[in-house]
Amino acid sequence: MNDFMFLFRGGRTEAPASPEAMQTQMQKWRAWMQKLREQGKYISGEPLESGGKVLRSPNKVITDGPFAEGKEVVGGFFLVRAETLEQATDMAKECPIFETGGSVEVRKVQVMNP
Amino acid sequence: MSDAHIHDLVDHFFRHQSAKLAAVLTRVFGLQNLELVEDVVQSALVEALEVWKIRGVPENPAAWMYRVARNKALDVIRRQQVADRFGPEWVLWRETTSGPAQIDRLFLANEIADSQLRMIFACCHPQLPEESQISLALKTLCGFSTA
Numbered sequence: 001m002n003d004f005m006f007l008f009r010g011g012r013t014e015a016p017a018s019p020e021a022m023q024t025q026m027q028k029w030r031a032w033m034q035k036l037r038e039q040g041k042y043i044s045g046e047p048l049e050s051g052g053k054v055l056r057s058p059n060k061v062i063t064d065g066p067f068a069e070g071k072e073v074v075g076g077f078f079l080v081r082a083e084t085l086e087q088a089t090d091m092a093k094e095c096p097i098f099e100t101g102g103s104v105e106v107r108k109v110q111v112m113n114p
Numbered sequence: 115m116s117d118a119h120i121h122d123l124v125d126h127f128f129r130h131q132s133a134k135l136a137a138v139l140t141r142v143f144g145l146q147n148l149e150l151v152e153d154v155v156q157s158a159l160v161e162a163l164e165v166w167k168i169r170g171v172p173e174n175p176a177a178w179m180y181r182v183a184r185n186k187a188l189d190v191i192r193r194q195q196v197a198d199r200f201g202p203e204w205v206l207w208r209e210t211t212s213g214p215a216q217i218d219r220l221f222l223a224n225e226i227a228d229s230q231l232r233m234i235f236a237c238c239h240p241q242l243p244e245e246s247q248i249s250l251a252l253k254t255l256c257g258f259s260t261a
Contacts, residue, residue: 008168012160012164013160013163013164017156017160018258018259019126019128019129019131019132019159019257019258019259020126020128020129020257020258020259021259022128022159022160022163023126023127023128023129025163025167026127026128026163026166026167026171029166029167029168030166030167030170030171033167033170045168045169045170046168046169047164047165047167047168047169075164075168076164076168076169077168078168096167
């Protein structure tokens with residue numbers, strides 16, 4: 001088994017969404033996460049607050065951000081287990097973020113093989 | 115995840131919470147600021163959704179949501195207090211509230227029920243036309259969208 005990271009971009013609930021619509025979204029995410037949990041594929045996940053600081057080389061210039069297009073900004077991540085990148089990608093296909101216009105980037109965590 | 119935990123989120127959790135938050139925050143900001151109340155409610159619900167969908171639902175979702183709403187309300191008040199120094203006409207909710215302690219008190223279970231009752235009376239005010247009473251009740255008391 002390998003570790004993969006799902007980076008969630010965009011797909012933030014646009015106001016004003018009705019409480020009912022938010023409920024539906026919530027249920028879908030819960031169901032997806034629960035499925036991954038039951039299959040032993042979910043490791044962890046954290047949401048990220050919007051905005052922050054960006055430091056750039058070579059002089060460590062600090063700017064507020066990232067303020068790129070809302071849909072480009074990473075809103076959170078999952079760490080999951082899968083055999084292959086293809087399998088991880090298939091898992092990501094079921095993410096409810098696609099219903100709200102977001103995207104998922106799937107990346108394999110590099111391992112130091114002995 | 116316990117059964118009770120799952121139960122907390124089934125059915126109409128967001129809609130019910132939206133109604134409770136609207137009732138409580140109306141006591142904080144006053145009925146004349148209903149639009150502000152709706153904004154704060156909306157932003158608390160969105161924050162809950164955005165965090166929970168990735169981290170999972172906390173042990174006590176309702177308490178978590180009250181915390182978020184309380185902090186957002188305090189932010190608004192602080193911002194307004196700063197604005198007050200430059201424009202003293204903004205003193206609408208001064209008489210009823212201000213500090214974190216008063217707001218915390220409003221989130222006690224019996225106070226939430228009391229706020230909801232006040233909201234029912236407000237929605238049924240005889241000076242409002244019947245259609246307004248109904249749409250206001252559906253929106254603020256039941257958390258239905260107007261669309």
